[in-house]
Amino acid sequence: MPLTTTAELVGAAAGSGRAVLAFNVVTLEQLGGVLAGAERAGHPVVLQVSENAVAFHGGRVGPLAAACRVAAEESAVAASLHLDHATDLDLVAGAAAHGFSSVMVDASRLPHDENVAVTARAARELHDQGLFVEAELGEVGGKDGAHAPGVRTDPGEAAAFVAATGVDALAVAVGSSHAMATRTARLDHDLVARLHAAVPVPLVLHGSSGVPPEDLRRAVAAGMTKVNVGTLLGLAFTAAVRDRLSADPSATDPRRYLREAREAVAEAVAQTLADVHADPAS
Template identity: 60%
Template structure:
């Protein structure tokens, strides 16, 4: 079916008091697995996210990897959108429109609060002039690019509700990723979320909340987070864990294999099953 916009999918989910899952794409197999997994979950809506790191992996060519993901999404029976994730480079953000993204997450979270507001407000202005939905981050989720995971109770790590409300008002963002106890790149699902904080943020912030680092969050914690007010649930590492485990298992059982299709198929199927699991978990 035709590509849908992330903004529409998030709005629909928020209006129905449910969540929308967003999955990170690195290879063509990731995109195919997300589409297959969404179809297996009853043609559930989902977001295909391509991060700045994934673009770098493909030699900095955002158009090629995006075109491949878009072709997969359009061939799917499930409603799927394209999202440019964790963009630090303004040049890459400005490539989003030509590449066909309907949304982007502009990440100025490592800057000071004032600089974060200034940079994000400019990104929002630019995006809204072109019909691009913009997500931003406030707080320190941690675990990205080799950073150590952060304790949710460390002072200054969690997102403050009053600051979040002021940030959204000052920047005009369409959605806000918040730090409530999860961490990027977790390979074990052991994170414990601050559900009381999620509810406070939901009440304080007039835009949908986004949970980054959901791969490390157990199913029950994700369900509670959705009930407390999380709308967009980002998943990346869980796909890579499933993919690598399946490929490793195949090669260990078939050490003379040289045809990559032999081990990419079980890898792709493992990712699709993971996508279906997360989609069913959230709703």
């Protein structure tokens, strides 16, 4: 179906008290797995390409972005394209030209006042192009970044940041952290509810791969709207490749093991969507 926008998906989720899941993709196999899993589960998704993924592809965003656009247009579920954790302002400025409808402007490593100034300027420029803008606090939330273990976002500071920058969504620190390989994070659901009450834009949960399913459902019920998943896909993909090559060390045709990796990603995506969209009481 036609490529949709992140604003539409996030808006629909916020209006229904549910969440939209956003999955990071690095390779074509992961991209295929994400959309196959979304089709099985019957839920829309945001396809996220991070600045790190662009760097992996030699600094060229065009090929992967084009693949995402075409794959989304041929999918049976609605999907949008999001540029994630972008610090390179030239990359940010070219996002719309590559089909991205949203950008996560990441100035969180800058001192707070600089973060506000850079994010506000980028938000104005991206809004002029019709793009949806996500951002996060940095040093206000802790010197190691907004998603360092133990860091929590203050509702008052979050509301002030949104007012000063004009962003459309805010990533908040409520107990998750990036690159967790085990689902042992425990979210502060009371804080999620207080942030939801204080912040006038949708909340975004980064580091969701480390959060147990029941905690994800409770977070959504408390007011979390966009849920980002990345590491979980890498774990599934890598395990499938490792298992296949261990069972068949003579394999040389990448189709023999990448097919299984793609299927593992599809299963992980379908299960995660089912987990998040299940009844919170289940």
